[in-house]
Amino acid sequence: PDLDKMIGLPDFDYAARNYLPIANYTYYRNGAAGEWSYRNNLEIYHKFHIRYRTMVDITGIENTLPTTILGHNFSAPFFIAPAAAAVRGHPDAELGLVKGAGAENILYIPSHYASKSIEEIGAAKKEGQVIFQQVYLDSNDTRTQQEFDRIKAAGSKAIVFTVDSAADGNRHRAARFGVGSADSDYTLITWDYYHKIQNMTDLPIIIKGLGTVDDVKLAIEHKVPAVYLSNHGGRQLDTAQSTLETALEIFREDPEIFNKIDIFADGGVRYGADALKLLALGVKAVGLGRPFMYANVYGEEGVAKAAKILKHELAIDAGNAGVADLKKVDSTYVNWNSNCYY
Numbered sequence: 001p002d003l004d005k006m007i008g009l010p011d012f013d014y015a016a017r018n019y020l021p022i023a024n025y026t027y028y029r030n031g032a033a034g035e036w037s038y039r040n041n042l043e044i045y046h047k048f049h050i051r052y053r054t055m056v057d058i059t060g061i062e063n064t065l066p067t068t069i070l071g072h073n074f075s076a077p078f079f080i081a082p083a084a085a086a087v088r089g090h091p092d093a094e095l096g097l098v099k100g101a102g103a104e105n106i107l108y109i110p111s112h113y114a115s116k117s118i119e120e121i122g123a124a125k126k127e128g129q130v131i132f133q134q135v136y137l138d139s140n141d142t143r144t145q146q147e148f149d150r151i152k153a154a155g156s157k158a159i160v161f162t163v164d165s166a167a168d169g170n171r172h173r174a175a176r177f178g179v180g181s182a183d184s185d186y187t188l189i190t191w192d193y194y195h196k197i198q199n200m201t202d203l204p205i206i207i208k209g210l211g212t213v214d215d216v217k218l219a220i221e222h223k224v225p226a227v228y229l230s231n232h233g234g235r236q237l238d239t240a241q242s243t244l245e246t247a248l249e250i251f252r253e254d255p256e257i258f259n260k261i262d263i264f265a266d267g268g269v270r271y272g273a274d275a276l277k278l279l280a281l282g283v284k285a286v287g288l289g290r291p292f293m294y295a296n297v298y299g300e301e302g303v304a305k306a307a308k309i310l311k312h313e314l315a316i317d318a319g320n321a322g323v324a325d326l327k328k329v330d331s332t333y334v335n336w337n338s339n340c341y342y
C-alpha cells in the first residue's frame with residue numbers, strides 16, 4: 001500500500017509481511033521458542049486500563065512531547081531501538097533509519113550488527129543529529145577499544161551495551177528459514193566487565209536488557225548513567241517478563257528509583273497508549289524495534305511517517321486521558337489493578 005494509507009504502526013507490519021521475502025520478514029518478526037514473551041510484550045498493555053481525567057485544559061498537549069535523553073534534545077520521548085540487518089528490509093538499510101530519525105528529530109540507536117558500517121551511518125546523520133551506538137560483548141579487548149574509538153570518531157554520543165543475550169537466542173520460527181540468531185559462545189557479562197569497558201571510552205555506556213528491580217538497583221550502585229529495560233523483543237529468553245511488568249516492579253519497590261537513574265524501556269510498543277503507560281510509571285523514553293524495521297521497507301519516508309504517527313497518537317491519547325503536559329503523566333493515570341492478577 002501507499003505510504004499515505006498507513007494509519008497505525010501495525011499497518012507497516014502488514015505491508016512488510018506482504019512485500020518482503022518470507023525469510024526476511026520472519027527474521028524481523030520472530031521471537032524465541034513458543035513466542036510467549038513476544039505475544040505478552042504486545043498484550044500486556046491492554047491489561048492495564050487508563051484512568052482518564054476530564055475537564056482538563058489540554059490545549060497545546062502536542063507541544064509537550066519534546067524531551068531530553070542523556071542531555072540531548074529530541075522531539076518526542078520515543079526512539080528507534082537497535083535492530084540488526086536493516087538490509088533485509090530495504091537496500092538503503094540503516095541509512096533510511098538514520099535519515100528518517102533525523103527528519104523527525106528522534107533518537108536512533110544503530111545495532112552492532114548493522115548492515116552499514118558505523119562510519120557510513122555516522123556520515124548520513126544530518127547536521128546536529130544525535131545517535132547512540134549499540135554494542136555486544138567482544139571477548140577481544142583490542143577489538144573493543146578499536147570499535148569504541150570508531151564509534152566516537154563517527155559522532156555517536158553514547159554507547160548502549162546489550163546484556164540480555166548471554167547465551168544464544170532460541171528462535172524456532174526463524175531457524176526454519178536458516179535466519180535464526182547467530183551462534184555465539186556463552187559469554188561472561190559481569191559488572192567487572194562493564195567497568196573495564198567504561199574505562200575504555202569517555203562516552204557514557206548505558207546498559208540495555210535489564211529485567212528486574214534488583215539489577216536496576218545494582219546499576220545505581222555501579223553508577224551506570226542510565227539503564228534500558230528490555231527482553232530483546234521476546235527474542236532471547238522465552239517467558240521473560242515484559243518491560244511494563246519490570247517497570248511496575250520497580251515502581252512498587254520504590255517510585256523514587258525512577259528519579260535516581262534515567263530508565264528507558266522497549267518491547268511491544270505499537271500505539272500511543274502503550275507508550276503512555278511506560279511513561280506514567282516514570283520511564284523517560286520508550287524504544288521501538290520491529291515497527292521501525294517494517295517502516296523502513298519504505299525507506300527514510302516510511303521511518304519518518306511511523307514517527308509522525310506515534311507522535312500524533314501520543315498527543316491525542318494524552319489529551320483524551322486528561323494529561324495537560326506529557327512530562328507530567330504519572331502513575332495515577334493508569335489502573336494498575338485493572339485485571340487483578342498482578
Ligand code: FNR
Nearest residue numbers: 028081082083084111162232233267268288289290
Ligand atoms: C533486535 N534487537 C536487538 N537488540 C540489540 O541490542 N542489538 C541487536 O542487534 C538487536 N537486533 C534485533 C534484530 C531484530 C530484527 C529485532 C526485532 C530486534 C532488540 C531490539 O533492540 C528491541 O529490544 C526490540 O525489538 C523491542 O521490541 P519490539 O519493539 O520489536 O516489540
